[in-house]
Amino acid sequence: MAEAKDLFKEFKVQSVSEFFRRNAAMLGYTGKIRSLTTIIHEAVTNSLDACEEAGILPTIRVEIEELGKEHYKVIVEDNGPGIPEEYIPHVFGKMLAGTKAHRNIQSRGQQGIGISGAVMFAQITTGKPTRVITSTGGEIVEAWVKIDVQKNEGKIVKKVKHPNPKGWRGTRIEMEVKDVKYVRSRQGVYWYLKLTAIANPHAYIELVEPDGKLVVFPRSSEEIPKPPVEMKPHPKGVMVDDVYTMAHRSKRSSVKRFLVSEFSRISEKKIEELIKYVAAIRLLKSEQNEEIKEKLREKLINGDVDSVLRSFGRKWKKEVEKVAKIMEKPPEKLTWQEAEEIVEAFKLMKFLAPPTHGLRPIGEENIKRGLTGILKPEFVTAVTRSPKVYAGGIPFQVEVGLAYGGQISGSEILRYANRVPLLFDAGSCVITSAVRSIDWKRYKIDSFDSAPLVVLVNVISVHVPYTSTGKQSIADIEEIYNEIRLALMDAARKLALYLGGKYRRMYQIKRRKTLEKYLPEIARSLHILTGEPEEKIREYFLKLIESKIEVEEVESVEVEEAEA
Amino acid sequence: MKLKRQKPKEKFSYDPQKVLKKLEDLAWKILEEAKSGKNPYFDVPTRGLNNVYFDEESRLIRLGDRLSRRYFLNVAHARKFMQTLILMAYIKRLVSEGKHASLREAYYANKHTVPGTRENTFEDQSESDPIIEDLERMLGVLREEMHITADRRGYIYGDIVIKDGEDEFNASKLGTGGWAVPGTVEHIQFPEINVDYVLVVETAAMADRLIEEKYPKRENCLIVATQGQASRGVRRLIHRLHYEEGLPIIVFTDGDPYGWYIYSTIKRGSINLAYLSEKLATPDAKFVGMTMDDIKEYNLENVTEKLKGIPPDKKGGPTGDYKRLIEELNYPWFQDKEWQRQLKLALKWGVRIEQQALANKSLEFVAKEYLPEKIREGKLLP
Secondary structure, X not given: OHHHHHHHHHHHHHHHHHXXXXXXXXXXXXXXXXXXXXXXHHHHHHHHHHHHHHOOOOEEEEEEEEEEOOEEEEEEEEOOOOOOHHHHHHHHHOOOOOOOOXXXXXXXXXXXXXXXXXXXXXHHHHOOOEEEEEXXXXXXXXXXXXXXXXXXXXXXXXXXXXXXXOOOOEEEEEEEEEOOOOOOOOOOHHHHHHHHHHXXXXXXXXXXXXXXXXXXXXXXXXXXXXXXXOOOOOHHHOOXXXXXXXXXXXXOOOHHHHHHHHOOOOOHHHHHHHHHHHXXXXXXXXXXXXXXXXXXXXXXXXXXXXXXXXXXXXHHHHHHHHHHXXXXXXXXXXXXXXXXXXXXXXXXXXXXXXXXXXXXXXXXXXXXXXXXXXXXXXXXEEEEOOOEEEOOOEEEEEEEEEEEOOOOOOOEEEEEEOOEEEOOOHHHOHHHHHHHHOOHHHHOOOOHHHOOEEEEEEEEEXXXXXXXXXXXXXXXXXXXXXXXXXXXXXXXXXXHHHHHHHHHHHHHHHHHHHHHHHHHHHHHHHHHHHOOOHHHHHHHHHHHHHHHOXXXXXXXXXXXXXXX | OOOOXXXXXXXXXXXXXXXXXXXXXXXXXXXXXXXXXXXXXXXXXXXXXXXXXXXXXXXXXXEOOOEEEXXXXXXXXXXXXXXXXXXXXXXXXXXXHOOOEEXXXXXXXXXXXXXXXXXXXXXXXXXXXXXXXXXXXXXXXXXXXOOEEOOOXXXXXXXXXXEEXXXXXXXXXXXXXXXXXXXXXXXXEEEEEXXXXXXXXXXXXXXXXXXXXXXXXXXXXXXXXXXXXXXXXXXXXXXXXXXXXXXXXXXXXXXXXXXXXXXHHHHHOOOOOHHHHHHHOOOOOEEEEOOHHHHHHOOOHHHOEEOOOOOOOOOOOOOHHHHHHHHHHHOHHHOOHHHHHHHHHHHHHOEEEOHHHHHHOOOOHHHHHHHHHHHHOOOOEO
């Protein structure tokens, strides 16, 4: 038996690291460049979220030291609220905690296991614990954290406390990782931080690259975004697994109470409707005649649940009673099959659109600030659309920003989901196809590929429909595609207006220069012909040019005019 | 018919002061507009066939009243605006100093870099020539009156006394080469005229033939050799000899569309210089030959030449001479019955006849028989 127990233990150990390996793609740890980016992403996201919740303007420093071939030390330090000592193992060690998985919240992460994945990655590749130095303002705690794969939780292997005379507050984590590579590519850390800085203009981010070079992404906004609020899930946006898991965790007295209080837009009356629908679905399944089945199904889709039920004669009342009983039992007794039926009914039923107050766009002003601060363009504009729903009930919102000219040299599409830069799988992303579908020529951009134009698109949702578990590209959903296009066209119109004005101004300046350069010749000739003094003639013509050709002051007005 | 000098209809009218005044008036207009904050402009009569018409009353090709307005404040016009003023100033100096310049000299004299730029006032002569033409049209003044001379071509021979500046001479005492007509004939005066008419001859070879045969002396006429299409100087000279001196004008060209067009230019003016027709053309001029009828009349069938190009009824036609003939058939100033007949005959026979084909008879034939006969008998085309 002891042997078996050991074996089981062994099996468990393997399974956690096995899980990590098997789900490396989902967790973002595939490829040497991407793994490093994911580590930085997890750490920076934690910092940004923590600062946001604490109402602190984030200052984040990222350092990457090269220790050997594909061997780096990663340091991320923030000025956030710090982590209370007792939470350290939880934050850095809890694998598969699923803290975010069942919170219906628009979050940056959504990558599942967060920073603990990074700790795990370091542990797997180098065997070394992650060093955490943090303070909430009191003494400074220095801790070395490892993940106890058996208990699936963090374990502090060593802890030292230091006095904190200067009242430092924040968190610094240091980890050693192997099998990663620092490259200044479109998928690398530099690019990730740059895009993060653009979408988070309230953050100051600096990066020390392996060669010692310091890159600063300055703060361009003093406004701390409000943290997102948790929203109850909308019946249209849930899957069987969600309903099942939620029900089993729920402390409500009945399935009915659970549904009414833990979902949005479900009322007592809706439960009665739900019962009828579930009953109808059951009855429909028992129907043998395919033709009738199809007809009834159509009726059901059209919302005529009562006539569907009645068509089954006396049977229906019994069925409805049966289903009603489900609603009265404790939620933890809900079976998978019942959850399935409920979700199927949800799909057929009509609900009010979900509340959108949980969505947190970057905002037009902040997009403009972010793009201006990091890219130094000559023109920026941004559009934040009002929230919409897709798949019948999942709220989402689209915002875009355009930055043109200035220090921008080529075209670029910056993709974001909930403010998080998407660096991979651009080709399959709805953002890419929407941007490409725009007829840029109509907006005075002759060739999108060679224009000095950066297009930022942020898709915000509590449930971003990614194409794959890698969460790096957004699925081609018509509602989202159309919203991106509408937002882009709206912003592009402003750009076209600006470019029109710019060309007009450039034309006026050119026109004036052209005319002025001929003045000496004209004055000399007219002097010969009329005998009037050359100087005077020149003055007349100069006044004429000034009165007829107005040229606004260039640099300063442009951005403001574009904003108007 | 005996040709005689008639009463003159125009007087010698060249007055440099008039040209200067016109230039200065225009300059003042521009300056006043600029002073009062208006956009200064030049009104330039439009060039080209669509601003040209045949005036039935004066029987001249004339310029229409289409204008294009050239504004200073228009970037597309500004350069030409400047160029116009530069050349106006230059012409003022030329005229007031009594100097003449060729088109090319006018170009070089005014070509320089615009201060503070890498741009030249004139990049090419093709920029200055049209401005001078524009000025002619704007001011109604000949380029020659503005002391800008054209290429010279053509000469005269005959018993008239010419006063050219300080020189005075008889054009029949300069040897068989005659007197080469200068680019500008505005200032030329004719103190003495002892001829009855002017014979304008297309080719120098034919003019030389006539001079050698003492035709001018015998027939008491002045020979004007155009040497191809008549130059502006020659056309102006012909005009002046007719209107200021009352001399009848007889034109003698090859019997082909090209020769006939030379005649038409002398008589009606040309499309390019339609705005100058009143000063260059001589609608009273008559045509002595060669005609298609001459071929029959003088048995010249064996010395005709085939017209060049493809006839209109053949594939790809009409081209070359045929094309020119068809154009002439359609010009309003070739609608005269006699001319339509000649043109149609040429088209029908597909031949042309040169002046010098008359040498087929004998060298003297043209001087002793052909011309005297035709002129005496009034066998002239209108």
